[in-house]
Amino acid sequence: MPKNIVVDPGSVRQRTKLEIRSIPVNQYRPDFEAERAHFGVDELRRLWVDMVYIREFETMLNALKTTGTWQGISYNHKGPAHLSIGQEAAAVGQCAALDPDDQVFGSHRSHGEILAKCLAAARRLPAERVQSIMEGFLGGETLRAAEKVPHASLLELAESFVLYGTLAEIFARKDGFNRGLGGSMHAFFTPFGSMPNNAIVGGSADIATGAALFKRINRRPGIVVANIGDASMGCGPVWEAICLAAMDQYRTLWPKEVGGAPPILFNFFNNFYGMGGQTHGETMGFEVLARVGAGVNPENMHAERVDGYNPLAVADAVARKRRILLEGRGPVLLDTVTYRVSGHSPSDASSYRSKEEIESWQAADAIDAYGTYLVDNEVATTEALEQAREAARKRLVDVVRLVAGDAAESRVPGPFIESVMFSGQKAERLDDRVPELLQPVAQNARVKALAGKSRSALDAEGKPVSKNKLFQYRDGLFEAMLHRFTVDPTMAAWGEENRDWGGAFAVYRGLTEALPYHRLFNSSISEGAIVGAGVGYALAGGRAVVELMYCDFMGRAGDELFNQASKWQSMSAGLLRMPLVVRVSVGSKYGAQHSQDWAALVGHIPGLKAYFPATPCDAKGMLNLALAGTDPVVFFESQLLYDVGERFEPVPQGYYETPEGEPAVRRPGTDLTIATLGATLYRALDAADWLEQHHRLSTEVIDLRFVTPLHYEKLIESVRKTGRLVLASDACERGSFLHTVASTVTQLAFDWLDAPVAVVGSRNWITPAAEMEDLFFPQKEWIVDTVHERIVPLAGHTCTTVQTPGELLRRSRAGI
Numbered sequence: 032m033p034k035n036i037v038v039d040p041g042s043v044r045q046r047t048k049l050e051i052r053s054i055p056v057n058q059y060r061p062d063f064e065a066e067r068a069h070f071g072v073d074e075l076r077r078l079w080v081d082m083v084y085i086r087e088f089e090t091m092l093n094a095l096k097t098t099g100t101w102q103g104i105s106y107n108h109k110g111p112a113h114l115s116i117g118q119e120a121a122a123v124g125q126c127a128a129l130d131p132d133d134q135v136f137g138s139h140r141s142h143g144e145i146l147a148k149c150l151a152a153a154r155r156l157p158a159e160r161v162q163s164i165m166e167g168f169l170g171g172e173t174l175r176a177a178e179k180v181p182h183a184s185l186l187e188l189a190e191s192f193v194l195y196g197t198l199a200e201i202f203a204r205k206d207g208f209n210r211g212l213g214g215s216m217h218a219f220f221t222p223f224g225s226m227p228n229n230a231i232v233g234g235s236a237d238i239a240t241g242a243a244l245f246k247r248i249n250r251r252p253g254i255v256v257a258n259i260g261d262a263s264m265g266c267g268p269v270w271e272a273i274c275l276a277a278m279d280q281y282r283t284l285w286p287k288e289v290g291g292a293p294p295i296l297f298n299f300f301n302n303f304y305g306m307g308g309q310t311h312g313e314t315m316g317f318e319v320l321a322r323v324g325a326g327v328n329p330e331n332m333h334a335e336r337v338d339g340y341n342p343l344a345v346a347d348a349v350a351r352k353r354r355i356l357l358e359g360r361g362p363v364l365l366d367t368v369t370y371r372v373s374g375h376s377p378s379d380a381s382s383y384r385s386k387e388e389i390e391s392w393q394a395a396d397a398i399d400a401y402g403t404y405l406v407d408n409e410v411a412t413t414e415a416l417e418q419a420r421e422a423a424r425k426r427l428v429d430v431v432r433l434v435a436g437d438a439a440e441s442r443v444p445g446p447f448i449e450s451v452m453f454s455g456q457k458a459e460r461l462d463d464r465v466p467e468l469l470q471p472v473a474q475n476a477r478v479k480a481l482a483g484k485s486r487s488a489l490d491a492e493g494k495p496v497s498k499n500k501l502f503q504y505r506d507g508l509f510e511a512m513l514h515r516f517t518v519d520p521t522m523a524a525w526g527e528e529n530r531d532w533g534g535a536f537a538v539y540r541g542l543t544e545a546l547p548y549h550r551l552f553n554s555s556i557s558e559g560a561i562v563g564a565g566v567g568y569a570l571a572g573g574r575a576v577v578e579l580m581y582c583d584f585m586g587r588a589g590d591e592l593f594n595q596a597s598k599w600q601s602m603s604a605g606l607l608r609m610p611l612v613v614r615v616s617v618g619s620k621y622g623a624q625h626s627q628d629w630a631a632l633v634g635h636i637p638g639l640k641a642y643f644p645a646t647p648c649d650a651k652g653m654l655n656l657a658l659a660g661t662d663p664v665v666f667f668e669s670q671l672l673y674d675v676g677e678r679f680e681p682v683p684q685g686y687y688e689t690p691e692g693e694p695a696v697r698r699p700g701t702d703l704t705i706a707t708l709g710a711t712l713y714r715a716l717d718a719a720d721w722l723e724q725h726h727r728l729s730t731e732v733i734d735l736r737f738v739t740p741l742h743y744e745k746l747i748e749s750v751r752k753t754g755r756l757v758l759a760s761d762a763c764e765r766g767s768f769l770h771t772v773a774s775t776v777t778q779l780a781f782d783w784l785d786a787p788v789a790v791v792g793s794r795n796w797i798t799p800a801a802e803m804e805d806l807f808f809p810q811k812e813w814i815v816d817t818v819h820e821r822i823v824p825l826a827g828h829t830c831t832t833v834q835t836p837g838e839l840l841r842r843s844r845a846g847i
């Protein structure tokens with residue numbers, strides 16, 4: 032059933048005018064009686080203390096970074112310290128309006144946000160829950176350390192715990208919140224709702240959107256905040272995240288009971304600078320950042336500017352926006368005005384701004400102003416506030432002394448880092464709910480059609496089965512997707528043309544009828560946000576499958592793949608899992624920007640798995656494997672193979688998994704080994720037949736199937752037998768993953784090799800037009816000629832291509 036939202040020429044071509052609604056700017060009016068009634072006197076005072084904690088914390092780091100001492104404690108902090116002195120009220124005010132269930136993702140400058148969120152959550156959660164969270168975290172290691180700081184109540188203990196966990200993380204200690212593997216720019220503590228903070232400018236925007244999708248799709252309470260800087264408004268992925276979050280379909284097409292748009296608040300901590308570039312008047316053109324909301328949807332993203340130098344103004348705005356988000360009417364954009372009095376980092380000489388400007392913000396200091404407000408309204412005295420400041424400082428001194436001591440003992444060892452690169456788990460389902468489906472599987476038209484297809488490429492007489500009767504590679508992918516959708520209620524898939532179109536290359540045909548919108552949907556053309564949202568969805572607790580249509584589009588999602596999906600499991604010290612599959616297809620026929628095999632790029636990045644099936648049986652078995660695991664997998668598919676049938680073994684009807692990392696021997700042989708990755712397998716098989724027939728060279732063909740992880744044993748076993756190895760794939764030869772394979776095999780089987788390992792890749796060119804592809808992709812002849820020129824002379828053979836060592840030199844010299 033197509034969605035049928037009609038685009039009517041009569042209305043879209045009509046002469047009319049758009050009226051843009053107004054955007055509130057700093058509209059908050061203080062009303063102390065209302066504020067007291069809302070927060071209570073204790074909490075109003077606590078907000079001041081929280082701000083002081085942040086100020087003291089950042090001042091301490093600044094002192095250690097610039098002078099090596101603070102309050103008589105000496106310490107050399109080697110890592111970064113992006114401080115938020117001046118921004119305390121914005122962080123504390125925000126968290127004053129958030130529940131423990133609400134989640135906050137942030138930026139490189141997030142120490143204050145971690146403290147604000149965790150301190151607020153510790154006050155709001157029941158005491159037993161706070162106790163059990165602290166006890167359970169890292170087996171109680173962080174708590175044991177924090178307990179050494181004198182405390183008179185659980186809340187004071189929790190304060191020490193939060194300060195200790197954060198600082199120990201910044202100083203790379205093993206009892207830090209992420210065992211020191213995150214550090215200053217990435218620290219977080221999910222049990223209190225402080226989510227991963229991101230060193231990539233704007234990096235949290237799309238990830239937080241994914242976490243908000245997780246909340247909405249799985250009906251979880253609370254909202255998600257993406258705290259990003261004003262300069263991040265210039266980042267493509269931020270705009271992409273906003274587009275993805277603002278899609279109409281949440282209200283027009285998704286079932287009403289799901290609850291509307293994902294509850295995402297894009298909060299820009301607008302300190303008017305991005306390092307030395309000034310967004311106000313120099314590097315951006317919005318004048319007032321909140322204006323950008325007007326370009327997104329008719330409600331302006333409910334955008335407004337709020338005075339982030341008044342914590343109660345921020346709390347009021349966040350509370351109002353939170354209600355909008357819980358009602359499914361998001362996304363929301365908040366332009367929270369603030370100012371970073373401290374430098375971008377301690378080495379910043381503030382050469383890009385005047386002393387007078389800094390002084391004018393210091394004169395308006397939010398901590399002083401809010402303290403005065405409390406005193407003027409007679410809920411605090413200056414002396415009491417000073418005492419509270421002293422108490423906070425004392426606690427921090429104790430914490431710093433503890434963390435700064437015994438550094439040598441306090442790092443995780445290398446094998447620990449190794450152990451958290453992948454979670455390596457199997458998870459049948461990530462929640463116990465009954466998976467939401469639109470129809471019983473047996474009634475699905477594609478399932479019924481596949482029941483009558485031949486699961487082998489050859490019929491009983493050995494004749495090729497016609498395409499329309501064949502169970503194809505794309506069908507294997509479909510069966511794996513459908514299986515996991517029926518088992519794991521959290522599984523959701525999105526990408527371009529995923530729904531009514533039937534998915535790129537008809538892989539998802541039939542899923543549209545099987546699944547409600549919120550489990551399978553079309554996204555905006557936002558590759559960065561497609562993957563980034565997948566990252567957020569997965570680390571929030573769900574299973575996501577996102578699709579990039581063409582491998583070449585990975586470039587658009589480079590950060591999300593290479594810095595985000597790959598790193599959050601290890602940067603969290605294994606506290607987070609990343610059950611994310613990113614499907615990409617390696618193309619042909621569409622020229623230079625649609626036909627590249629970039630497996631090597633993925634293979635180079637620690638923390639990503641990469642699979643590349645070449646048969647229908649593996650398409651199903653390897654996707655089953657990816658969808659049963661908890662690690663990020665970039666799943667390569669070949670457009671040359673979507674309609675092929677199974678030539679090696681019938682595709683099983685039921686569920687099975689291909690063993691991870693294991694290459695498959697596709698053709699046995701004793702004189703030569705050809706190992707391939709991807710669709711080149713079939714050209715290698717042709718070459719093997721030819722070598723056998725014309726030169727009696729018994730050739731073993733091995734399909735590597737995996738890039739990461741890869742088990743070399745079978746390949747080494749083969750090379751020990753044959754003494755000769757050719758490696759072939761459709762990736763450009765220079766820097767191809769096959770060179771890694773070649774060097775590894777050389778090291779592991781040098782004594783058995785009779786000739787150097789030869790790599791046959793595509794030319795180091797653009798992929799030319801379909802009519803010229805045989806000039807570019809490895810052909811059977813290239814493999815045979817390579818064997819002749821570089822491995823073993825073939826009697827009477829005349830080469831039709833140039834594969835000599837001299838040609839390798841020439842190409843290398845010319846950079847082609």
Ligand SMILES: Cc1ncc(C[n+]2csc(CCOP(=O)(O)OP(=O)(O)O)c2C)c(N)n1
Pocket residue numbers: 138139140230231232233259260261262263302304305306375
């Ligand atoms: C993608 C990316 N580009 C550049 C940087 C280097 N960098 C770190 S912070 C920063 C400025 C960010 O400004 P803004 O987003 O306003 O946050 P603020 O530093 O003001 O808190 C830059 C350019 C980076 N970390 N990531």
Ligand SMILES: [Mg+2]
Pocket residue numbers: 260261262300301302303304305306
């Ligand atoms: Mg900024």
